[in-house]
Amino acid sequence: GELYLYQYEFNQAEDQFRMVVAMKGDYSGKANKMWQMSQKIVRAMPGTSVGKKVALHEKITRADLAVLLAEELKISTLMKRQTTPASGFQTPQEMRAANTSQGGPSDAKGHWAEVWIKELSGYGILEGAPGQPFYPDNPVNRAEYCMAIQRLLSIVTGDASLETRYFGENPSRFQDVPSSHPAYNAMALCSERGIMQADMMTGRFEPGKPVSGADALLSIRSFQNALRITF
Incomplete structure (x- = not known):
């Protein structure tokens, strides 16, 4: 998820973080925070490289x-x-x-x-x-x-x-x-x-x-x- 996130592939990042949260494992807390952030970015749709x-x-x-x-x-x-x-x-x-x-x-x-x-x-x-x-x-x-x-x-x-x-x-x-x-x-x-x-x-x-x-x-x-x- 983080790999996708920092490559500005926000939709893919959102999907990956959601999957980790659903697993309810040791990393679900961190993944949930990142999932929420990626959801916001997807909704905001940054249209420029500097905006991303x-x-x-x-x-x-x-x-x-x-x-x-x-x-x-x-x-x-x-x-x-x-x-x-x-x-x-x-x-x-x-x-x-x-x-x-x-x-x-x-x-x-x-x-x-x-x-x-x-x-x-x-x-x-x-x-x-x-x-x-x-x-x-x-x-x-x-x-x-x-x-x-x-x-x-x-x-x-x-x-x-x-x-x-x-x-x-x-x-x-x-x-x-x-x-x-x-x-x-x-x-x-x-x-x-x-x-x-x-x-x-x-x-x-x-x-x-x-x-x-x-x-x-x-x-x-x-x-x-x-x-x-x-x-």
């Missing part, structure tokens, strides 16, 4: 997220279709042109994901303004992931109210996050749109929990579905 690679990461970094949004979401194509002013009376194209002219984040140069980081920072999706650090190797947690998705939704819909719509809800829709949390609105928005959910049994969102590559890919597919509903 990041899908295997247990914890993604900011650079990984930039790669997934650029390659799997095709963010540049998405932005080219959007001509509505998104922020400061700028269209996404105007925003990117203004940011690109100032250069990329200060710590992107020479990084393996430099091209993708510059692309994302150009649209203002992830923090890392021109000349400022991007921190590409820092891990991404669920709250930060939702903040990026919130920014994306705000830009592509041209609806800035999405970034404040759920603040101050009483009671909070999550057992572990007050509505005053800085990322509460983003988490509520992603939950409302079916992009990233709280635990069904506990109602906990776990904002500080790391995001895996498989979960990030699944959320990107959910984001794409949300966009189809929006437009």
